[in-house]
Structure formats: C-alpha cells, structure tokens
Amino acid sequence: MGRSSRFEKEGLKKGVWTAREDQILIDYVKKHGEGKWGKISRDTGLKRCGKSVRLRWLNYLRPDIKRGNISEAEEELIIRLHKLLGNRWSLIAGRIPGRTDNEIKNYWNSTLRRKLQQENHSEVSRNEMKEDLLSPAGSVAAEDDPHLTRNSEGGMITQSSLCCFTNNNVKEEDHQHHHLESSITTTNNNTTLISGDTVGFEAVTKTDVELGGDGLSDDVTWNDFIMDLNEGQLDISEFLQTDFLKLCDSESSINIDVGGCSTNNHELPNNSD
DNA sequence: AAGCCCGCCAACCGCATTCGC
C-alpha cells in the first residue's frame, strides 16, 4: 500500500508485511515475549517503526487471534457493546475473545453501521414524533447519525452509551431513580458519556444485571453498584468486569435518563428477541 | 474486454496516556 514515504526517508519500511518479516517477528516474540516494540525493531533488523511492529503482532500474528467469519452471536455482541460503549474499540474487543479492535472497527465501519442505518431508517421514521417529545431541552439530534445526540455543551454523546443490558420486567412503580455524577470520562468529544452529566439508572438489581434474572430481588446490591459509580469508585473499565456474555443473554436494557429523557426507545433493533 | 465503482481491510497517522529516568 503505497503511502507517503516519510518513514522510508528515515530508513523505515512501510506497507504490507512480508511473510519473512512476520516470521522474524514471531520468532522474536516467542523467544523474548511481547513489548518493547522499538527494541524488537532494532534487534531483529526489521526496518519497521515500533508502532508498526506492535500493530502487526497484536492484530495478525498473535496466536490466539480469530480472523474473519464473525458469527451472528459475535455480531450481536458487538452491536450491544457499541450501544453501551460507543467507539471504544479496544474495550469492545476486550470482551470478544480472539477479536482485535482493528477488526471490530473495520467490521463496524464497513458492515454493521450501514446495516444498522438501514434498520434504523424505518425505525426512526416510526419513532420520529416520539423522539421529538422525548428530546431533552438543549439537545438536538445529530444530523448525520441516528445514534448520536449532542449534549447541551455541544459535545456528542452516543445514545448507545446510555444503555446497559438487563431485564426490563421492571414495573413502573418499582423504579428508583438514582442520579449520579458519571465517572465515565472521554478523551474526545464525539463519543461516549460526558463526565458530569447527570444520569439516572432506572433501578433494577445488580443481581439482575449479572444473572439476567427477572425480579427486583436485591436492591441493596444494585444500590451498592450505584454507590460505587456515585463515588467514582467504579469506572468504565471496572464496569466492564461484569460478564457481558451473560448480560447480553438477557432480554432488554436498563433505561437510563439523561437530562430527564428516557432512552428506552433506543434499544437495539434485535433486542427484543 | 475494458473501465468504473464500491466495499473490504491492512496499515498509517496523530493524539493521549503511561512509563522510566
């Protein structure tokens, strides 16, 4: 892939890796382990920058990598995790064994985004009036992506960020709204939940979240979970320690309010099966 | 057969964060 030759000018090679380069890298990592990518590059004589070496290993040469043939279950999991996390590909990949962030990102951009846009197109028109009624003051629907909403400060939040997956057999009268300052921060302004937004989880139990159960049997546990978020003790990465495979087996989502606006109508298209 | 279009995906780029001194 012929790209600009800045690296070539510095004596570094760019473009597609050869089988020989791959073998050199594999042999080196087998012997010395991962990490120190710049050192690997120097030691092996590979005329590649450290970043390129790392990428090649992590995305293609690692022995535990699955390539291609993304199953329906994996696809569904990707969609659900993206709903929850936005474009945090590495976090999503971390929940799907054998898949890399690059592969998931490519799959999303090339396949899933279009697919969901098609599916949402009809859904959006059906929900248009509903959306208008539910839009919080100061927020406007993003013009180019049905999954995005602008927050009152102009930053983009993914509505997907506002769902987590569990059971929706929660009766209206049982809801406890817990407003909390989100500890989830963002490194750019076009994805995820903006720190400082007030978020309410419509209450279900943590037990429900973990086990996909169908009752409000353990409010205390769930409240503990909320408390953790409240006090900044549980960040997104800790949140991800929950078993998403189990979460995604359950049939619906927690409804989360942002600025008083329920996001219930942004559930996954296939979330109700 | 040739040319064009478009989707896929490997790899690069820039920026942010972490690490080591």
Place this chain on the structure above:
DNA sequence: GGCGAATGCGGTTGGCGGGCT
C-alpha cells in the same frame, strides 16, 4: 515534578478485488 520515549487508541487512508455496466 519535568521531560522524553514508549505504548495505546481511534480515525483515516488507500490498494486490492469483485461486481456491474
């Protein structure tokens, strides 16, 4: 604590190949 290097991450680019005209 400051600074440079290394690493990690997400966005983007661009070559390749298949399908269509």
